[in-house]
Amino acid sequence: MSIKGVYQITLFIKDMSVMVAFYRDIMKLVVNSPQDDYSDVNWVTLQAGNITLALHAGRKDNVARDHTPQICFLVDDVEEERQRLIEAGIHVDPITEVSPQVRFALARDPEGNLFSIDYNAHVSTE
Numbered sequence: 001m002s003i004k005g006v007y008q009i010t011l012f013i014k015d016m017s018v019m020v021a022f023y024r025d026i027m028k029l030v031v032n033s034p035q036d037d038y039s040d041v042n043w044v045t046l047q048a049g050n051i052t053l054a055l056h057a058g059r060k061d062n063v064a065r066d067h068t069p070q071i072c073f074l075v076d077d078v079e080e081e082r083q084r085l086i087e088a089g090i091h092v093d094p095i096t097e098v099s100p101q102v103r104f105a106l107a108r109d110p111e112g113n114l115f116s117i118d119y120n121a122h123v124s125t126e
Helices: 016-026 078-087
Strands: 008-012 030-033 044-048 051-056 069-073 094-099 104-107 114-120
Touching: 016 030, 016 044, 016 051, 078 104, 078 114
Parallel strands: 008 051, 069 114
Antiparallel strands: 030 044, 044 051, 094 104, 104 114
16 A cells, blocks of 8 residues: 555635635635535535635644644746745745755744745646
């Protein structure tokens, strides 16, 4: 048996409405389910390319701030995406260039979860 790839990232969150709005409206992910009224639900899934991003609010007393996963978003142009996020009011660190083929910038969502916007010439965006 071998790993076939990432299919889901789960984030334990505090405020479902804020987090759905961020990932849907700012990061432009499509909500899979439920489609509306996030105030009383503990689980919302969004489509993030070939994987699912699951937001789980059922463990509010156990949000592990030090163990927050980093979500890596693949983009065609890190500079352009970084500027779009900054204009949306998100703090984004300066771009780090590992090589001309690999560049990324780190940021945090409204609840402090770490994510990155990555350009990697070795990975297809299609």
